[in-house]
Amino acid sequence: MNISNGMRQTHQRPLSWLRLLGLAVLTLVASDSGVDIADAKKPYLPGVGYVEQLVGPISEIHIERDGTPIALALLLPLQTGDRVTVNGAGNELHMRLGTRPQVITAANSPFQIPEIEVPPGFLTRLGSTLVAVGKRLTTQYVHSSVPVSTSSRGKDGPLTIALVEDGISRISPNRADLFIAWDGGTAPYVVRIRGKMNGDIARQEVGDSTRARLTLPSGGIQTGTIQIVVQDSKGATTRKTFDVVSPSALPTTPTELTMSDLPSELRAVLLADSLLQTNRRMWKLEAYQLIAPFADVFEPARLLRDCLEGEPTCLSH
Structure with a gap:
């Protein structure tokens, strides 16, 4: 022990490499799980569910x-012990707990998230x-106070296909269906997909829908x-071109999105978002193909579908 200026100085032992490694792992786990690093000292609880749909003002x-x-x-992601409260008639929070x-609602609030025997990995x-x-x-969701629906689209205005970036959009070839949306014009419509030789690859007559x-x-x-x-019932016509590219030309799918435990509808939304973050203008048509089949049964997919149909900056922030 050394004495200097009346203060006792002690020699601290350096942290061992095992302790340093443990702190680093704890920090990474907390960061990846959305936990504040300042709270990393608290026991980490795995997610047992997630928020699937909101109804009413947040x-x-x-x-x-x-x-x-x-x-x-x-x-x-929701953890066991989280406390959920919904105020006001008609407001709802839809969640998925395990499967x-x-x-x-206000009627069963507050609701405490229970333990799940086997939390989804x-x-x-x-x-x-x-x-x-x-x-x-x-x-x-906040920006779209009135959700876009099939019946509310396509009324008045010029005929447009905002979903397709002319000459820029790309999609992969291996598919049985092509989902498309447009706006404006007067119902009913005729939709055609035409190939290199100007022949119709597919054709469909559409009633009061866009x-x-x-x-x-x-x-x-x-x-x-x-x-x-x-083409609409009055002869107004709009055209857009896009490229069908080899599957190898698509951005690489993140490994964590290929795991079998991920529900197909959630995987579609996460894959679509990954494409949009890579290059929104180039891949938004491909992203639309992923989420359109789930839009009527999975709220995040519906929200993303409507967003891609009408907003040029959809999910680009």
């Missing part, structure tokens, strides 16, 4: 964790991804430039 829906409010968002759906593995994508979807699901020839469509043509 100011009327609250979640607390360990007595502290946390930011509400779609796809937010079971659960709806929280993807909630822990994809914690930060779910938080990031969920924030973008929630921003779109969406179509065209059945493609067996084996999908060949690579090359494709034209989509939409």
Whole structure:
């Protein structure tokens, strides 16, 4: 022991490499799970569910964790013990607990998230991804106070296909159907997909709707430039071109999105978002193909579908 200026100085032993490694691992786990690094000393709890749908203003829906409010968002991973409160008639929070759906309203609030015997592994593995994508979807939810529906689109205005970036959009060839949407014009419509020799690859007559699901020839469509043509009942016509590219030309799928425990509808939304973050203008038509089949049964997919149909900056922030 040394004495200097009346103060006792002690020699601290340096942290061992094992302790340093343990701290580093704890920090990484906390960061990837959306946990504040300052709270990393708390025991980590795996996710047991996630927020699937919001109904009503988010100011009327609250979640607390360990007595502290946390930011509400779609796809937010939920932990055992979280306390959910919904205020006001008609407001709802839909969640998925394990594999079971659960709806929280003012009538059954506050609701405490129970233990799940076998928590879904993807909630822990994809914690930060779910938080990031969920924030973008929630921003779109807030901006879209009145959800876009089939019956409300296509009324008045010029005939346009905002979903397709002319000469820029790309899709993969291996598909049985092509989902497409447009706006404006006067119903009914005729939608055509035309190939290199100007022949119709697919054709469909559409009534009072501005969406179509065209059945493609067996084996999908060949690579090359494709034209989509939409004509309304008054003869107004709009055309856009896009390229069908080899599957190898698509961005690489993140490994964590290929795991078998990830529900197909959630995988579609996360893959679509990954494409949009890579190059929104180039891949938004491909992203639309992923989520359109789930839009009527999975709220995040519906929100993303409507967003891609009408907003040039959809999920680009």
